Each structure stands twice: as structure tokens, then as C-alpha cells.
Amino acid sequence: MLNQSIKIIQSVQRSIDILNCFNxxxxxxxxxxxxxxxxxxxxxxxxxxxxxxxxxxxxxxKINNLYSLGFYFIGKANIIQKQVESYITSAKSYVDNVAEKYHVTASLQLVNQHQIYSIYCAYPSNTAYTIILSEYSSLPLYATSSGKLLILYNLYDNNKLSIKNFEFKKYTPHTIMSEEALIKNLDEIRKNKYASEIEEFELGVSSMAVPILNQSNQLIATVSATLFVNNLINIKDSLLSDLKEIANEISNNFLK
Structure with missing residues (x-):
């Protein structure tokens, strides 16, 4: 849920909006x-x-009269990278174990504003086929399990989507394509305390994700598994139980 009590300084927000134009x-x-x-x-x-x-x-x-992001951010990147590495260190063994136990791609995702990125992915060592994920790539929120968690906990307020210009793109025949359908799915996620998607972003591929929340009940990270649809039915309940247990352990490490 969005915190409506926070006062926004207009000039600072406008500057941030300008920086966010670059992607x-x-x-x-x-x-x-x-x-x-x-x-x-x-x-x-x-x-x-x-x-x-x-x-x-x-x-x-000045020659082309164009602007780009400055080198100011280079000095800050090392600080951010060390923080990311500390998150990975605290979660790596749990994520690795899920990948090996279930022969799936297991991931730790970190929230940044209105996006969520995979910062660590673990792959099984003994399997014929593996789903490779792109770390730090921006993915559609409404078509991924971790993205849906971000919408529910950080962008969904008073039964309305609190995000500007929310547009739906059809990736597969199963992709959610309306706000009404998405809200119905979010209500199920709230009740079940986990999110899933089945062939909504890529045919033949499914995923499940469990939230990691801060003290304000906002999403800060997720732990997820990505696997082939045909394998989901046999391991779903056991996998979900392990993901929830792992999310609880990682949450305790993050919030120390």
C-alpha cells in the first residue's frame, strides 16, 4: 500500500522524474x-x-545538444553493489538449495521503485534443460509472479492500481490484458500469500514467487522459482512450502 502521509518536495520530485527519463x-x-x-x-x-x-x-x-546521465553515479554504484552483494550472500545458500532440490531456476529479486530485478539466479547442476533468466532486466509486472507481488504490496491502493499509464501488452494467449482481470488475480494473491503465473509471459514456462516484506508491509524482495509448466503440478505444494520458509529466513536476515 502506498504511504499517502509522506510529503513530496515538488522540485526534488521533478528532478527525479527527469533522471528517470533515461533508461x-x-x-x-x-x-x-x-x-x-x-x-x-x-x-x-x-x-x-x-x-x-x-x-x-x-x-x-554541446555539439549535439543532447543530455545523458552523468558520471556522478559511478561513485555511488560501488556502494550500491556492496549492499546488493550482502543481500545475495544472506540468501545464496537457500536459493541454491531450491534449484538443486526441485531442478528449477531459483531467484532472488530486489525491488527498486516501480520495478523488480533478479539480482541472483541459481540453476540446477544436473538437468537436461534449464531456463536462463536475465539478471537486472526489467520485466512486465502483470505477467510475472514477482511483478504481481510488487503491484499488490506497493502499487495497489484502495482497490485501484496506483501507477500511471499502466498498459497491457499481450505476450501469450494467457497474458492478463485488463485491469479488472489483474485486480481479480491480485485478490487471490493476497489471500494465498504467494503469486504465480502460468505461460503468461512465455509459453511453456511458469513461475511462483513469495514476498519478503519490511515492517511497513511493503515489498522489498521476493524469492521465486521458474520452471517448465509440465513439471509444476508434481512439485507445486512442496516447492511453495519451501519458498515460504526460505522467504521467512531471508526476511529475518534482511531486517537485522
Missing amino acids: DTSHHLSLNDISQRVKLNINTTRGLINTLTVNGLLIHD
């Missing part, structure tokens, strides 16, 4: 591009961009 597909943007994306007039956008550029958060290519 895997938008490395370089013009002033007009940014102004349109953040829906601010050109002069206000220019002032914010100039401030970010002076402080090294943006770089201005």
Missing part, C-alpha cells in the same frame, strides 16, 4: 524530449536540467 532505450535526450516526457514547460525543465548538469548528475553534449 535502456533512451541514453541521450534533448531538452524538448525531456520537457515532453516530464510534462513541464521548457523553461522550468531547462532550469532543473542545468542544476543537475552542474552537479554532475547529467552530462550535456
Whole structure:
């Protein structure tokens, strides 16, 4: 649930919105591009961009008159990486055990704002076929089990989806394609305390995920298993029980 009592400083939020314009597909943007994306007039956008550029958060290519993320973030990346490594260390043995025991791909996902990323994936050592996941890749929230948990705990407020421009893309014939259908699924997830998807993102593939929550009942991470659909029915109950136990152990480590 979103915390509506937090006061947002408008100028800071606008600066953050500008930084969020840059992503895997938008490395370089013009002033007009940014102004349109953040829906601010050109002069206000220019002032914010100039401030970010002076402080090294943006770089201005004067020849092409384009902006990109600055080297300021390099100095912070090492700090973040050490924190991520501490999470992986506390969870690695549990995740590895699930992968070996059930011959599945087991993963630890970490939440960042409105996205969730796999920061560690474990694969079984003795199996004919393995599902390989892309670590740190952004995946569609409504078509993945961990993504659904993020929506439920962090973006779902008063029976409404608290996210702007939520668009549905059809990945398979089983992909959820409406807010109504998604909300119905979220209600089931809340009751069952885990999320699943069956061929919603990729045909022949399914996944289950269990939440790791902080003291405010917001999602900070998930532990999940990705496997071929045909294997799910035989191991579902046992796998889910282990995932829930592991999530509890990892949660205790995270919140120490």
C-alpha cells in the first residue's frame, strides 16, 4: 500500500522524474524530449536540467545538444553493489538449495521503485534443460509472479492500481490484458500469500514467487522459482512450502 502521509518536495520530485527519463532505450535526450516526457514547460525543465548538469548528475553534449546521465553515479554504484552483494550472500545458500532440490531456476529479486530485478539466479547442476533468466532486466509486472507481488504490496491502493499509464501488452494467449482481470488475480494473491503465473509471459514456462516484506508491509524482495509448466503440478505444494520458509529466513536476515 502506498504511504499517502509522506510529503513530496515538488522540485526534488521533478528532478527525479527527469533522471528517470533515461533508461535502456533512451541514453541521450534533448531538452524538448525531456520537457515532453516530464510534462513541464521548457523553461522550468531547462532550469532543473542545468542544476543537475552542474552537479554532475547529467552530462550535456554541446555539439549535439543532447543530455545523458552523468558520471556522478559511478561513485555511488560501488556502494550500491556492496549492499546488493550482502543481500545475495544472506540468501545464496537457500536459493541454491531450491534449484538443486526441485531442478528449477531459483531467484532472488530486489525491488527498486516501480520495478523488480533478479539480482541472483541459481540453476540446477544436473538437468537436461534449464531456463536462463536475465539478471537486472526489467520485466512486465502483470505477467510475472514477482511483478504481481510488487503491484499488490506497493502499487495497489484502495482497490485501484496506483501507477500511471499502466498498459497491457499481450505476450501469450494467457497474458492478463485488463485491469479488472489483474485486480481479480491480485485478490487471490493476497489471500494465498504467494503469486504465480502460468505461460503468461512465455509459453511453456511458469513461475511462483513469495514476498519478503519490511515492517511497513511493503515489498522489498521476493524469492521465486521458474520452471517448465509440465513439471509444476508434481512439485507445486512442496516447492511453495519451501519458498515460504526460505522467504521467512531471508526476511529475518534482511531486517537485522
